[in-house]
Amino acid sequence: MNAGDIVRKLGERVSALRRDTEARGETFYPGSSRIHLASFPPKERWDDWVELDSKAWPQRVAKHYTLVPTTCFNCESACGLLAYVDRESFGVRKFEGNPEHPGSRGRNCAKGPATLTQVTDPDRILFPLKRAGKRGEGRWTQVSWDDVLDDLAQRIRKAIEERRQNEIMYHVGRPGEDGFTERVLAAWGVDGHNSHTNICSSGGRAGYQYWMGYDRPSPDFAHSDVILLVSSHLESGHYFNPHAQRILDAKKRGAKVIVLDVRLSNTATHADHWLAPYPGTEAALLLAVANHLIRTRRYNRDFVQRWWNWREFLRAENPDREPVFADFEERLASLYSDYTFTFAAEETGVDIQSIETIAETVAKAGTRFSVHNWRSAAAGNLGGWQVSRTLFLLSALLGAIGTEGGTFPNAWNKYVPKPIYTPPHPKVWNELTYPPEYPLGMNEMSFLLPYFLKEGRGRLDVYFTRVYNPVWTNPGGFSWVDVLSDEDLVGLHVALTPTWNETAYFADYVLPMGMGAERHDVHSYETHDGQWIGFRQPVLRAARERFGESVDDTRRVNPGEVWEENEFWLELTWRIDPDGSLGIRQYAESRANPGQRLSLDEYYGWMFEHSVPGLPEKAAAEGLSPLEYMRRYGCFEVSRGAGARHEAEVPPDELDDTHITQDGRVYTRTPKPASPNIVPAPGPDPDDEGRRPVGVKIADTVRRGFPTPSGKLEFYSTTLAAWGWPEYALPTYIRSHIHRERMAPDQMPLIATFRLPVQIHTRSGNAKWLNEIAHTNPVWIHPRDADQKGISTGTLVRLETEIGYFVARAWVTEGIRPGVVACSHHMGRWKLNGDSGQRQSSATVHLKRDANRWNLRRTATVSAFASADPDTSRIWWSDVGVHQNLTFGVHPDPISGQHCWHQAVRVRPAEPGDEHGDVYVDTRKADSVYREWLQLTRTAADTSPDGTRRPHWFLRPLKPSPDAFRLDGPTGRRQPGTEG
C-alpha cells in the first residue's frame, strides 16, 4: 500500500468512527477550544458532568453535577442557561450558557451567571407575607399559601359575580410565558391586563405597526451589510445578547454599523459611524437619508410599486384621479424634498459630511440592510414613534424587508405553541387601561393609572403587581405611593415578586415568586431569522425527576415557600370557581383526570406533543417524550429562514367566494386554517359582508401580504387619517417636547432612558455580582457645559425638572453631546426600613410628606453586613445612585401613548444643605403636567370613525368582544350611582 492509500484509509477510518459515534447521539468532534462552543460539556454527559471542586484546591476533588437547562429571567431575551446541580446536595453550583439554545448559542451576558446570586440572596422573600400595620409601615406576618389563595379567590369571585370584574387588574413588568396570564384573565372574563409597555416600547412599536401591522422588527443582523441602530443595542436592547453576537458576526464579515445616539454608548464605540444628533431630531436625519435615496433614484422601485399602498395615498389626495405609479414617484420626491442634508445638519447639529456619508452607506446596502429602534429616541420624545416609522421607511425604500440581511416582522421569527385551553376574550372593556383619550395608544396607559384613579374614573378591588415596580420605574412615583396607600382606591394590593422592591412596601400581600431557575415558562423571541421555543423550568424539580422522584408542586423544591406563577394562577383559578358554576374552572381542569386540577406536566406535555411541529419526532429519535426532551435540552428550533412571507401565494382552497377591492385587497369566505402557532398578529377588519382579509392581488396572483388594512406596507396610514390625525398619516418628523424652540435658555435636555449594561431595572437589584460592577448613576455632562457651570467630576449637582428636583454627582465626559445631560434610570433604589428590603442595593431613606410636597432623603447607604452569604461582608460600595424618575411628570404621547421620557432640566451646582440622592417633588405640579399633556389628545368620542373605542385591527393582549369595543359598550365596573 502506498502512502496515498494509507492516508486515504485513515480518513475512511475516521469517517466510520464519526458515523458510529454520532449514531449513538454523541458528539464526535469536540470543536475548537478557543472558539465556538467546545468548552461546553457535550450534551451526552450532562447527566454526570465532573469538574474539580475549586473550593477544595489544592486537593483534586471531583464534583459530580447533573446539568439542567433553563432560561434567564433577567431581561426579555430569555437566553439559555445550564444549571450545574450538585448530584449530592441538589444545590445549584453555577449557571453557564446552554449551547443548544438557538437564540443565545451558549453565550450569556453578566446577568445570566449572576442568577446564582439572586437565588442565594440572603434578603430574598421566601414566604408569603401579609401586611400587619398600615400600608407602607413595613410590618409583616407570615401566612400560608392556602389562606392567601382562599382570600384572593373569594374576593375575585365576588367581583366577578357582581360584574365588577374590571376591578381586578394584573400589572406586569417582565413577561414570563407568552400569553399565559392573558389566558388566565380571559378565563375569568376580566379585561384586567396592564403592562409596562407604554413606559418602554410603545413609541417604537407604533412606528412599525403603522407600516406593517406587526409592532416589532426582527432584523437579520447576521447577514446584513449595513446595520442602522437608533439604540445602544450591543449592550442593553431587546434582545441584546442574541442580537449583539449577530451584529458582531456581521461586523467580522465586513458589515458597516451606524449608530445614532446622543451618548457614546458601548454600542457607539463599536460603530463604524457614530452620529450624536440633538435628542428628538433623529427623524429629521433619517428623512434626509430617505430624501437622498429618493432624489438619487436609488430606492427599490419595483418593491415600492409592488408593496407600498401608494394607490391609497394618491386616491386620498385626489379621489377623482386614477392612481399612477409615475405620479406617486413624483409626489414622493416632492414630499421629502425639504429634508436636505443642510436642513438635517441644522436641525440635528450633526455635520453635513457625516450625514452624507451614512446616506451613501445606506444607499449602497441594497436589501442587506437591517435596522433597529426600540426605546431610545422613540421612547424619549413627543412624536418619538415617528423615529421608528422613518427608520423603517429606509428599509421600505430599499425593499429590505423579509430579505436575507434585511428586517422581518417579529411574528415570522417567533413561535407561540397553542396551549391545551384557549378561553374566549372578555366581554367588557377596561377604561382604566384603554381610556377614550388614547384610542390609538399602542398598549395600556399604565403610567396614568394613579391619575385616573384619583380622578374617580374607577377603583381597583384586587390589584396584582407582578415583577413590576411602578413606584420606582414609572415617572412620578410619589403619585403611585399616594394611590397605593389609599385603600378606597386600591382595595387589595398583591405584589408577586421574587425580591423586595419599592412598590411591594405598599402591598397587602407580598407573594414570593421564583427566579429563572425556579419557574416554568415557554417563550419564543425574534432573535434571528428562525423560530425557536425556549423552556424555562425549575431546575431542582427537573434534576430530582431525573433521579426518579415525582414532583408535582414546584414549592417542594424551591427555597422556602417560593412558588412559580403558573401553578399559582391555575390553583387560584381552581379556587375561584370550585364547582365550575362560573364556567371558569374548566380552564384549569385536567383532561386526563377530569375533576382534578391541571398539572403543569400535563399542560406542557400536551403543548409539546400537539403544538410544536417536529418536536415529537425529534424527541422520539432520542427515545424521549416531547416533555422529556424539553426538560433535557430546554429549547427546540422549529424552523430557520422565514423568507419573504408576504410574497407567498395564497392557496386556491383558501379563496372561496372572494371579494377584491379596487386596490387589490382580497377577502375570502374560507375560514382561517387552524395553526398550532398562535403568535399574536393584527387582525384587519372583514369586508362589509363578513369575509376575512386573506391577501392582496398583485398582477394575477393573490399573495399573503401584511396584516394591515390594505394588506400592503402602509406608507400612508388610513388608520391615522381616519382617527383624527391625518397630518401624521405619512412618515414625517415631529418636533419633540424638548426641541430647542420649546426650551427656556437655561434649560437642557436630560436623557433618562438608558440602561447600565449589566443591570436590568429592579429585577437585578438583588444580584450581588452585578451590583459590584455597576451601582451608581452619575449625571453625564460635557466638559464645555461643566466649565460654564463650574462643575467637575464628583461635584454634587441639582437637576430641576418641572415637578421637582434631584441631587446627584456629576461625571464630566466627552462621551455626551454638548448641551445635553444624561443619567441612567437604573439606580437610586431605596427602602424605608433599615433591616428589611434589599440591603446590598438600596439606601435607607426617610420619606417626608407635607400635603403635596414630598422629600426623600437618605439616612443610611449600603454597607457590608453579615449573612449566610460571606460575600455580603465584602460589600465595599456605598453609593447607589439617585432615583431620578420620581421627579418626572407624565408625558403621554397623544398618539402612541408612550411616556416621553426626556426632560427639560436646569442644571446647577447643588445648594447648601443638599445631599447626594435628595429628591423633592410637588405632586400638585405633577397633576398639572398630566393635565397639560391630556390636552394634546383627541378623544375617541370626537375622532372615532365608526363609534368604536379603538381600531379593531390593532394588537391588544386581550381583545374584548365587538360589543365592548363600542364607545358605549360594557366596562365591567360599577358605574357611579348604579349596582353594576
Next chain:
Amino acid sequence: MDTVRNIPTPANAELFRALGVLAEAPGRQHRAIARALQLSPPQSDEEWQAAFTEALVLRACPYASICLNTEGMLGGNARDRIAGFWRAVGLTPPDEPDHLPVLLAAYARLVEHCARDPRWHNARQALLNEHLLSWLPPWLDRIENWGPPFYADWATLLRQALKLEVGVVGQTSRLPAHLRTIPAMRDPRDDTLDAFVGDLLAPAVSGIILFREDIQCAARELGEGCRLGERRFMLRTLMQQSPAACFNWLARYASASARSHLQTTELHEEVARHWTARAKRTQRLLADLALDVRGALPILAQASCGDPQPPMDTARDIQNRR
C-alpha cells in the same frame, strides 16, 4: 456553506478535520480520533496535555500569522488577509481565522463542497496554496524534528495528507500573496539591534524558525550563559556575550534550514524557493557579521527598549491569554 449531512463526507475531508482537531488542546474525544489515525497519544491525559503544551503552546503556536507576518507575531496583515479569504467564500471569519485547526476544518468543508459542486475548486486551491502551504512546510518540519513523538507523528501525517492533496488540487505557479511583499532582513549595522533580532524571529523574513530551545541549545554549545526571558531577550543577550560565535551558530542553523526548505518543493515549489532564499540570505548576513564583529559591536552595546523587562513574545503571550 453549511454541510449537507446526507452527502457522504470525502475521506480526505474527514482526515483534515481530524488532524485539525488534534492540534487543539486534548480532551476526552481526542484519544479515539488519534487512534483512528493510528497515532499513539501519550499514555495519560496529563502527559498528553504536557506534550501539547510543550509542542503547540510554548514552542510552535499553530497560527499562520506568526509565520507570515513581518513582525512574527499574531494578527496583523496575514490574519487580515486570511479573514478576507473567509469573507470571499461567504463565511464569517471566526475569532482566530488563521488558527491551524480552524484552517484545516475550513479546508475540510471546501473538500466536501467540491465533491458536490466543482465550482468550489478555486476556493479549495486558494486555501491550500495561499494559506496552508505558504507556511506549513517549514513549520511542520520543525515539529517533525523537534516535537514530542505524538506531535512529530501528527506533523508527518499532515505533511503526507497535504502532499496527497497537492496531487489532487495542484500547485499554483505564483508565490502566495503573503510572501510577495515580505521585506528583506535588516542589517544591524544599518539599523538597530532590536530590529535585527525582530527580523530573525520573524520566520517569513529570516527564513528560519527559532524555538526557545534552539537558543538554549546554542548557549549550551557555545558554553555561554542563557538568560531566561522571552526569545528576543535571550537571543540578544547571547549575541552580546559572544557575538562572533553566536552569529556563526545562527549562520549554521540558517544554512541547515535552507537545506530543509529545499526538500519541500513537492508541496509548493515557489514557497520552498522563497523560504530557501530567505534562509540563505540570513545565513550570508550572519556569516558576514561574524567576520565583522568589530563593525557590529557598537550595535550590540545598545540597550534594548525592552530592558530590563523585555516585551512578551508570542508564545508567552498566548500562554498567558489562556
